[in-house]
Amino acid sequence: MTTLAVTGHTDLTEETVPLVRAALRELLHPYSEDLTGVSCIAAGAESLFAEEVSAMGGRLVAVIPSLDYGTAVVKPEDAAVFDHLNETAVEVQTLPYETADRAAYEAADSELLKRADRLVAVWDGTPSSGRGGGTADLVEEARRAGVPVDVVWPDGAARRG
Template sequence: MTVIAVTGHMDLTEESVPLVREALVTLLNPYTEEALTGVSCIAKGADALFADTVLSLGGQLVVVVPSQDYREAKVKADYAAEFDRLHQAAAEVAVMPYAEANREAYEAANSELLRRADRLIAVWDGQPGNGRGGTADTVAEARVNGLPVEVVWPKGASRKG
């Protein structure tokens, strides 16, 4: 069994979504021969794309929710149905012991992802982090801990703004 966690950008452009999905299918497909488990916080963007790809390939999904109020406080209306679908499809849901979604909760959730994983996929443009415990910080933590990291940023991928 292989357990793969994901970190990545939430603000992928619409044009980037099929490019990233295709790259994830290519990367994850070899692991479907054994039991594939994906670990994701299922945030909008890269996390959700990864989770959906794992499920579409017949893998199991483990969801790590950063805080007890995450769904109500952070999931916007245009993403709520997809969040709920992925949450319900999960074989396991771990909610971090934080009442409110904040930097500390996100950092704890990212550490939990890495603790559970054999490797990390980062849907990442390679840019330094913005100091909020995001993708770059999670990649750095994985590398410090000796966890193999595969960066996915297909040609033509971009972020909003």
């Protein structure tokens, strides 16, 4: 069984979503016979990854950073996807942090790496902000830990703002 964890941008443009979805489908295909995907199921890249893992019959494991994540962080327009992925996951691990703060996100990232054979990063290559807990930070941490990283950023992909 291969376990792939995901990290990625939440602010993908509407035009980028199908590009990333197709790239993820292509990346995941070789693992489809025995795939486990681990995701915090945040909006954007992480939810797209989780949806693709589920669509190909893989096992989805959700790692929720904090007890209040679903109400404090998930936006109303993303709640239906978040709830659906929570329900379809074969395992949901909610970390014991009261609030979704930097410590909770870093702990969730550590849990992703602990479970992963590989890390999929839907990432435009932007360096770390230095605040911790971001996509670049997890990519750096994975590389330091010797976890192989597959970067997904298809031609034409962009972030909002």
